Amino acid sequence: MPQTVTNITLSNGLQVMLKEIHTAPIISNWVWYRVGSRDEIPGITGVSHWVEHMQFKGTQQFPAGVLDKAVSRDGGMWNAFTYMDWTTYFETMPADKIDLGSRLEADRMVNSVFDADEVASERTVIISERQGNENHPLFQLGEAVQAAAFRVHPYHHEIVGDLADLKTISRDDLYRHYKSYYQPNNAVLVMTGDFETESMLARIQELFEVIPSGETPLRRARPEPQPRGELRLVVEGPGETAFVQDTYRAPAATDPDFFPFVVLDSLLTGPSSLNLFGGGISNKTSRLYRGLVEGELAVSIQGDLPATIDPFVYTITATVHPQRQPDDVIRAMDDEIKRAQDEIPSPEALARAVKQAKALFAYGSESITNQGFWLGFTEMFASMDWFDQYLDNLAAVTPEDVQRIAQTYLRPQNRVLGTYLPTGNGEVSL
């Protein structure tokens, strides 16, 4: 957990968070933008992710191919991620080289070129990325379930975007999106690692404070109405393996119900970690693993409760046992959920979930990059306090809270249930 974080806002609105960590001669530099697939309307789905790709295509100062070589030459690691609620860029580098990361982030906050030829060649790259995803049954199923769960809200579509839009989004669409959202007053800069705060802050001011603030972009995600009954759907595709995705409308990350939901998920499907780097632990003593996998109805089980700005969905994914049918799995899932609604869990089970969360934090804190991720990530949907108080909030959850969450959220009226039915090898007619 962070001990001392310097958290200030520059005159142009750029929020800066600095945390010194002197365990290795490394610095991780992150710039987070408040934009993601949540900010997209039909016709430009996937534009946020595509803008992220274009951010690697160069500026006047750092033309395409220069940036990546410069970072690599210094032994750095860099990447970017586009999510529903945010887009982020990072460089982790030897401490004495981080200035390059700072300079390039300041530069591409406003100076990316979006060359038309680069847009054209990136179009096929992004379509290829989508096709790669489509090869996986769980992407196909997840896309269908998400679209059914959100009719109005932009969580409806996948981050990569719909193929129709990937074929038609123009250079101007991309550039407009970039210019609207890539503003210092719509960004958070995070730095963790082996530096001295005062001088680093001065350098950040020098590089970033000259960027004028812009009009704060409107974030106008349309709220999703309450679901009015269970939806069930089937996706068919090649393969021999069936999958079930059981999803329920979930609370936003800042909703007080989120923390008891984290505990409920931990009991049902095992502990999840907030680590981007640092890994997780197994879930073989979770209730659904015991009921479904030990019961030989499924061969694996997994839960996912993402921390999001608006209510998203809680997803339980099961890989169906080859000798069983999806309905067998669904019945057993429903039995376990009913048990969670009928029975108050033991205090020991809750204490165990907290201990697991503590261990996962310890693993994640070994990585300076991961610590940088944590700070910016929580700022995108809440604030650093959310992160600071995460373990305390989990520890404060009562057994009654957990039961109430199961009763409130895991109701059929709140549910979209998806099944992937394999059509075998060579028998598919697409």
Next chain:
Amino acid sequence: MITHSHSALPGADDITREQLENGIVVLTRPNFNSPSVMVSGYLAAGGIFDPAEKLGLADFTASALMRGTHKRDFQSIYDALESAGASLGFSGATHTASFNGKALAEDLPLLLELLTEALLEPVFPGQQVARLKAQLLTGLAMRAQDTHEMASLTFDQIVYANHPYGRPEDGFPETVEKIHREDLIDFHKKHYGPQGMVISIVGAVKPVDAVQWVRAALGNWKNPDQPQPPELPALTPLVDSVTQKFSIPGKSQSDVVVGAAGPARSAPDFIAASLGNSVLGQFGMMGRIGDVVREQAGLAYYAYSGLSGGLGPGPWSVAAGVDPENVDEAVDLICAEIERFVTQPVSAEELSDSQANFVGRLPLALESNGGVAGALLNLERYDLGLDYYRDYAEQINAVTVEDVLAAAQHYLDPNKLAIAIAGP
């Protein structure tokens, strides 16, 4: 207490290496900046011992070790682990069975206790074995649908015909079907033992304690009949380029893998080949291959080259995921880049870029306990010496563009490439 407030690269002065009387090698390096401990290691119980008709046996055995011991059943094992927020897992590879575990420092004794039980006293309960078998078979059914995995597997079968590297360590559905509980018991009895076992412990633990724990837990383990791993047979070189396609109907994208057998880690030109590989398909946004296939032609989301090294001649190959309509174009571009790579030396600038990258990235690679634990295992596995990381820069910077060209020509012949494609 030993602290590394600014941890330097691991070296002989801060790595403890001790060989127990029964042959087990313990490597440990303290890191009190973290409250956790990583335990990694391997044993000489890999798939190289698998009979052809029961391919996947070593991997199955490793995966089944934690399904029950003389002291605990499956749920008790995982209850102990997961209650502590700890993890432990085994998996099989060609040469070794390996394990990885981590725990908060206070739970290290528990982790080592469970590791010891799983290694020495597994019972392979019948019901658990059947359950695991269904899981493994499902994994293989999913593999058969994965274009990337099937392209790699097809590639291996071309390059490593009649060689253990051509056989997937997780086997095939028909070979895993034939594996029964007795096979696991026999494999464990015969091949699990201290000879060739290495364990690496990194984190908030004093070296003397780490060694003492391993000695107490595993110091008396014996298996006098444990066989030595067989020598690898010679490779049969390709006489022509060979193209094979594995068809998976209904998929949106094809994966291609192009290349040949590369150097073993112990080959004198391994480092030159690695630096060359970086130029070819790693450096920056995936080197020359990324530049040509992704950046210029826009053909693929991913395109890179990889060189694995290892105890034997692991693959040196280029991989890309492309639209099924563009497979031929992508393969032509890749082959042209390989041709250029073996006919013209890389530029001095390209080489120095990759050299700087190899040296500069080391602190990042060795940042976490897991990174250091893996690095210590490599020192032992490939007999690199405890000061390898301290001397690393010197070794890297000694490589010349002529060395890289010679290594490229040694392993890659544009007229003798394996070209594997999996897709619709």
